[in-house]
Every structure is written in structure tokens, then in C-alpha cells.
Amino acid sequence: MSNEIWVFAEQQEGKVRRVAFELLSAAADFSKKTGSTVAGILLGSGLQEALKSLTSYADKIYLLDDPGLAAYTSDAYLIHMAPLIKEHQPSILLGGATSTGKDLFPRLAMHLQTGYAPDCTGLTIEENGKLIAKRPLYGGKVFAEMIYLEAKPQMATVRNNTFLVNQNLNKSAQVIPISSPIDPSSLKKKVIGLEKAAGAKLDITEAEIVVAAGRGIKAPENFKIMEELADVLNASVGTTRATVDEGWRDVKDQIGKSGKNISAKLYMAFGVSGAIHHILGIGTCKTVVAVDTDPNALIFNYADYGIVGDLFQIVPALTEELKKAMAEK
Ligand SMILES: Cc1cc2nc3c(=O)[nH]c(=O)nc-3n(C[C@H](O)[C@H](O)[C@H](O)COP(=O)(O)OP(=O)(O)OC[C@H]3O[C@@H](n4cnc5c(N)ncnc54)[C@H](O)[C@@H]3O)c2cc1C
Numbered sequence: 001m002s003n004e005i006w007v008f009a010e011q012q013e014g015k016v017r018r019v020a021f022e023l024l025s026a027a028a029d030f031s032k033k034t035g036s037t038v039a040g041i042l043l044g045s046g047l048q049e050a051l052k053s054l055t056s057y058a059d060k061i062y063l064l065d066d067p068g069l070a071a072y073t074s075d076a077y078l079i080h081m082a083p084l085i086k087e088h089q090p091s092i093l094l095g096g097a098t099s100t101g102k103d104l105f106p107r108l109a110m111h112l113q114t115g116y117a118p119d120c121t122g123l124t125i126e127e128n129g130k131l132i133a134k135r136p137l138y139g140g141k142v143f144a145e146m147i148y149l150e151a152k153p154q155m156a157t158v159r160n161n162t163f164l165v166n167q168n169l170n171k172s173a174q175v176i177p178i179s180s181p182i183d184p185s186s187l188k189k190k191v192i193g194l195e196k197a198a199g200a201k202l203d204i205t206e207a208e209i210v211v212a213a214g215r216g217i218k219a220p221e222n223f224k225i226m227e228e229l230a231d232v233l234n235a236s237v238g239t240t241r242a243t244v245d246e247g248w249r250d251v252k253d254q255i256g257k258s259g260k261n262i263s264a265k266l267y268m269a270f271g272v273s274g275a276i277h278h279i280l281g282i283g284t285c286k287t288v289v290a291v292d293t294d295p296n297a298l299i300f301n302y303a304d305y306g307i308v309g310d311l312f313q314i315v316p317a318l319t320e321e322l323k324k325a326m327a328e329k
Contacts, residue, residue, distance in 0.1 A: 212268070
């Protein structure tokens with residue numbers, strides 16, 4: 001086994017996702033304790049920009065730039081990554097708890113017959129290189145700490161916004177190009193087209209600030225006021241299942257048990273009643289603000305700050321005040 005910490009540098013359309021930089025920054029901290037080398041593993045096609053953005057964050061980058069990897073499929077990524085991991089035997093393999101990470105990592109763990117901690121909200125390391133993974137259970141009511149007994153590599157996916165990005169690592173990664181050993185015709189899945197979903201510009205799982213509206217917003221066109229608030233705050237707009245079921249919003253913006261878990265620094269809920277299925281998705285948000293006309297709405301039990309009031313008065317007023325405050329800066 002090598003003394004390397006690997007980070008899966010997930011990219012979309014040639015842009016490396018923020019969570020990869022967060023994990024490379026955390027890995028750099030871990031390496032001070034363990035003396036490990038930090039490596040990124042970058043797969044895709046046309047990766048020059050992605051590679052450039054990564055080099056100051058890692059000591060090494062394993063690069064698989066191949067037209068056959070233009071779009072993510074689990075079998076193509078698995079077939080390319082698994083032999084590489086077996087060959088180099090990193091001690092740790094980390095990735096974002098994104099839809100791709102959640103699809104790929106369990107398959108990799110199964111293939112490598114190793115231990116995997118999903119959807120973590122914290123990682124620490126001991127001097128002997130043992131990783132301690134912290135993950136929320138029961139919607140964030142309790143946190144489990146997991147250690148790996150035999151597992152090599154120690155694998156984990158980690159939620160966005162768990163670590164800060166350190167832009168001052170000033171590394172200069174050695175790039176190790178890997179040629180694809182795979183005959184594309186042997187792959188079982190083929191992507192024949194991609195359609196962009198409407199909705200949040202930055203995925204709600206990646207945004208530092210999420211503003212959400214539930215059924216209290218009353219009609220799909222009223223989400224305009226949420227978009228305006230989000231623009232001022234550089235936030236993404238989330239929602240509840242109720243509005244998704246009404247066909248008002250895309251399911252990719254749904255927060256909760258059957259939607260996404262978010263770990264935003266600030267979560268603001270407008271006209272969201274606070275049903276447990278929704279709350280399960282916000283358990284690890286740092287600060288929660290709720291606005292609802294009903295003083296008994298359950299959401300107030302989970303909010304750090306609450307306002308009993310009409311969102312149609314509060315959202316535009318808040319947007320205006322924030323605009324003024326930003327202009328004065
Ligand atoms: C198996 C299962 C999985 C589920 N998964 C999810 C999930 O992932 N995510 C999710 O969100 N839900 C999920 N649900 C649904 C969940 O139980 C709730 O029904 C849903 O969250 C309610 O959405 P809501 O808060 O938008 O609507 P409502 O419960 O109808 O609440 C609307 C709120 O808006 C307030 N309001 C009305 N007008 C105004 C106004 N002008 N200003 C301010 N406030 C106003 C009301 O007082 C009320 O509190 C799931 C349910 C099941 C059974």
C-alpha cells in the first residue's frame with residue numbers, strides 16, 4: 001500500500017466541482033500529520049482547463065483524458081478507476097457526496113472489497129493514517145463516527161461545504177497521464193445525449209446559501225421573487241416535495257428524504273411547514289431561518305431565527321434591503 005491520499009476530482013463539462021477542491025485542501029492538512037502524498041484523479045475528455053485548475057492543489061494528478069469518458073457512466077469510470085487503484089493502492093480515496101459520487105463509490109468499494117463511509121460531514125485522521133469518518137444518521141439527529149478496520153483504501157464520500165478550500169496550497173502537481181486500456185465497444189452503457197434541467201444554477205448541495213419556498217409560494221410563477229433573492233445572495237433556490245409534486249419545480253431542487261441533503265451555511269425556508277421528510281434534508285445546515293404565516297408551523301422547531309409573517313411581504317423587502325446593503329459595501 002502506498003502512502004497516498006487520492007481525491008476523485010469530479011468534473012462537469014470540464015470544470016472541476018468545488019467539493020474536489022475542498023477535499024484536496026483537507027487532504028493537504030491530513031498529509032501534514034501522516035506525510036502522505038496528495039493525488040487527484042481526473043477522468044473525462046478535453047480536460048486541459050480542469051487540469052490547470054487542479055495543479056496547485058495536489059502533489060500528483062492521475063489523468064485519464066479520453067473521448068470515451070466524455071460523459072459519466074458508472075461502468076466506464078469503474079472499469080478505468082478500479083485497476084488504477086489496485087495498482088497504486090492509495091491508503092485513502094475520497095470523493096464528493098454528489099450524485100456521481102454516490103453512484104460510483106459504492107460500486108468501487110464493492111469491486112475493491114473495501115470499506116466505504118457514505119455522505120460524511122466530517123473526516124479526521126490519526127498519525128498512523130487511520131481515517132475517522134463522521135456521518136449523520138436519522139436526518140442529523142445523531143452522528144456516527146466510523147473507522148476502518150482492514151479496509152484499503154479507506155473510502156468516503158463527503159458532503160459539500162464540509163471543508164474550506166485553501167487557495168494557498170501552492171503545489172505544483174506532477175501529471176501522470178494514463179492511457180485508456182478499454183475497448184469502448186465493451187462498455188454496457190452509452191450516453192446518447194444530455195438534457196440540461198431547469199432550476200438552480202448552482203446545485204443546491206453545493207451552494208453555501210440556499211433559499212427555499214414551499215407550497216406557501218402558491219404558484220410556480222411566484223418563484224420569481226425567490227430567484228431575485230437568490231441572485232442578491234449568490235444562493236440557489238431549493239424547494240419541498242409539495243411543489244415538485246404540483247409540477248411547479250424540478251425534482252433536482254427538492255430538499256428532503258426523497259430529495260437531496262444539503263449542508264448550506266445558511267438555509268432560509270419560506271412557506272415551508274417543516275414536515276419531517278423535509279427536515280431530514282437540512283439536518284447539517286449551519287444556520288436555519290424560517291418564515292411562515294402559521295406560528296405553530298413545525299419548521300420553527302428547527303430554525304435558529306423565525307419570522308411569523310407573509311413571505312410575499314418579507315421576501316421582496318429582504319431582497320431590497322440586501323441590495324442596499326450590498327451597494328453600500
Ligand atoms: C415517503 C415520503 C417522502 C417525502 N419526501 C419529502 C422530501 O424529500 N422533501 C419534502 O419537502 N417533502 C417530502 N415529503 C412530503 C412532506 O411530508 C410534506 O408533505 C411536504 O414537505 C410539505 O411541503 P410544504 O411545506 O411545501 O407544504 P405545506 O405542508 O402545505 O406547507 C406550506 C406552508 O406554507 C405556509 N404559508 C402559506 N402561505 C404563506 C405565506 N403567504 N407566507 C408564508 N408562509 C405561508 C403555511 O402556513 C404552511 O406552513 C415526503 C412525504 C413522504 C410520505
